[in-house]
Amino acid sequence: MIEVKNLRKNYHSEKSDKYAGIGTKEDKENGISFSVPKGEVFGVIGPDGAGKTTLFRILATLLLADSGEARMSKWDVVEDYKEIRKIIGYMPGKFSLYFDLSVEENLKFFATVFDTTIEENYEFIKDIYQQIEPFKTRRAGALSGGMKQKLALSCALIHQPEILILDEPTTGVDPVSRKEFWDMLKKLKEGGMTILVSTAYMDEATRCDRIALMRDGEFIAIDTPAQVIADYEQTLWSVKGDNLSSMLEDIRAYPQVETSFAFGDEHHITVDPNLKKEELSDYLTEKGYTNISINEITPTVEDCFLALTKEGEKGKEED
Amino acid sequence: MKNNIIVEVSELTKKFGNFTAVDNITFKVTEGEIFGFLGANGAGKTTAMQMLIGLSKQTSGEAFVAGYNIRTESEEIKKNIGYMSQKFSLYEDLKVWENIRLFAGIYGMKDKDIAEKTDDLLKRLDFEDERNTLVKSLPLGWKQKLAFSVAIFHNPKIVFLDEPTGGVDPATRRQFWEMIYKAAEDNITVFATTHYMDEAEYCDRVSIMVDGRIDALDTPSNLKAHFEAKDMDEVFRKLARKATRD
Structure with missing residues (x-):
């Protein structure tokens, strides 16, 4: 359904006055390649500046790559861009809604652009659109974040696309609305739609069939979330106790601790596989910490990202 | 726990x-505390925060921030707080x-102090x-670290952070919270x-x-115990589900 081969794009960013792009690292001469079968939810996960938007813009035929190929359904992103625009729904990072138009006018506008009507597609968007329909006369600019997101999704779906491209649809959206949004995507997937979605929220990875972890313009891992987690090689412990903030510094000072990060009410640390929990526990007790509990844990996708990032930085200055 | 009240809202x-x-x-924040101000989109967080930093006038009720009345002394408040928005508020x-x-x-620091503190900060x-x-x-x-450092450069009693970590990578997000801890240890109250x-x-x-009201206020561990939740995400979901407005 989506086929991407050796894709590269290099450009000079006015904003940061730097060269940026995707698939341009010298040690990775092949650019970005991946494929997404029909009916899959494929998540591109990485921080701001990783290149997610650049990749999506190329696939949405809004930006030309320097080299490489990409096909959406059977169409080439350069040759057949007009065909692709008919079969994709694209929701850019900043919702492209007309804030001075009402909810219904926005939807009508997008329907007209695709030479169709709300009525013809009502059944298709019903599940999502009905949640905002009571406010159809309200200006889009006056909607809450969660409702803007639902309207933008309705607009992207109005022509019943085969492929949905969503660029950070949940950024700045609260956890409850985020969960609802992923539930909506699940329903669309079950209806056979192929969905390409990006996010900076690592916890959303598990809602995807497969994920690509992206950083500095490159995919650093691409697999099912379960396999990404299974490939994690370090020994990962959770450390809990009183006075966590100062404990972090003392943990870091311990020789057999490799990395340590605060994860809310616990610290996630990677350690030398020969280290015993009791040794660290005794050390922390000696330092005066109380209620210490140390457990080996299964990594989250965020732990994997941290580990892969660190690997990529070996021999390179931290940016 | 110290007892000096830095934010008093009634x-x-x-x-x-x-x-x-x-x-x-109605709530209070004590000096040196890290206070998390959560809510769903549209619950009223931004409006509340804007009143506390002197950018919006209340319809009724009272609040004091760093000892100043938000209704009558909003200029004094602006001098005594730090603020960092999502967009980092630095000049590119x-x-x-x-x-x-x-x-x-802008905060009225003397040239000599600025020069000394700048060297110190950069180091x-x-x-x-x-x-x-x-x-x-x-x-x-780096921008984010600088923006935070600039927001507390004039040694405010309290710093307001509006979604400071959106979109940054996991390692940076964690380093950022370590900076917040340090600020709190220096007795700067953090309202985020x-x-x-x-x-x-x-x-x-x-x-x-939730819907403009504060429906819960406590330490994370007490909230988790009270709502019988395994983490804050679950606490949040249980509370936000009660929301009736969009």
């Missing part, structure tokens, strides 16, 4: 026409030192080589909003707004 309300954005909220086309100089000047951040770098050329994570529920766990106390 029955604060803001209406826009018939719509009550902030509905009679100015150099690192120029940004520091500009903000410190502490390990930024000495970047003194003359344009802010737009800095990596996102976030959509990352794991970050709520770093806070000393957390309030959760």
Whole structure:
């Protein structure tokens, strides 16, 4: 359904006055390649500046790559861009809604652009659109974040696309609305739609069939979330106790601790596989910490990202 | 726990026409506390925060921030707080030192103090080589650290952070919270909003707004116990489910 081969794009960013792009690292001469079968939810996960938007813009035929190929359904992103625009729904990072138009006018506008009507597609968007329909006369600019997101999704779906491209649809959206949004995507997937979605929220990875972890313009891992987690090689412990903030510094000072990060009410640390929990526990007790509990844990996708990032930085200055 | 109250809010309300954005909220924040101010989109967080930093006038109720009345002394409040928005509020086309100089000047610091503190800050951040770098050329994570440092450069009693960590990579997000811890150890009160529920766990106390009201306010561990939840995400979901407005 989506086929991407050796894709590269290099450009000079006015904003940061730097060269940026995707698939341009010298040690990775092949650019970005991946494929997404029909009916899959494929998540591109990485921080701001990783290149997610650049990749999506190329696939949405809004930006030309320097080299490489990409096909959406059977169409080439350069040759057949007009065909692709008919079969994709694209929701850019900043919702492209007309804030001075009402909810219904926005939807009508997008329907007209695709030479169709709300009525013809009502059944298709019903599940999502009905949640905002009571406010159809309200200006889009006056909607809450969660409702803007639902309207933008309705607009992207109005022509019943085969492929949905969503660029950070949940950024700045609260956890409850985020969960609802992923539930909506699940329903669309079950209806056979192929969905390409990006996010900076690592916890959303598990809602995807497969994920690509992206950083500095490159995919650093691409697999099912379960396999990404299974490939994690370090020994990962959770450390809990009183006075966590100062404990972090003392943990870091311990020789057999490799990395340590605060994860809310616990610290996630990677350690030398020969280290015993009791040794660290005794050390922390000696330092005066109380209620210490140390457990080996299964990594989250965020732990994997941290580990892969660190690997990529070996021999390179931290940016 | 120290007992100096830095934020005292009583029955604060803001209406826009018939719509009550902030509905009679009452709470206190003590000095040196890390206070998480959570709520769903549209629950009224931004409106409440804007009143506390002197950018919006309340419809009724009272609040004192750093000892000043938000109704009558909003100019004093602005001098005594730090603020960092989602967009980092730095000038992209100015150099690192120029940004520091500009903000410190706006807060009325003396040239000599600014020069000394700038050297000190750049050293502490390990930024000495970047003194003359344009802010737009800095990596996102560095910008964020600089923006936070600039927001507390004039030694405010309290700093307001509006979703400071959106979109940054996981390692930087965690380093950023370590900076927040350090600020709190220096007795700067931190008042922060976030959509990352794991970050709520770093806070000393957390309030959760639902439909303009504060429906919960306690330490993360007490909230988890009270709502029989395994983490803050679950606490948040249980509370936000009660929301009736969009």
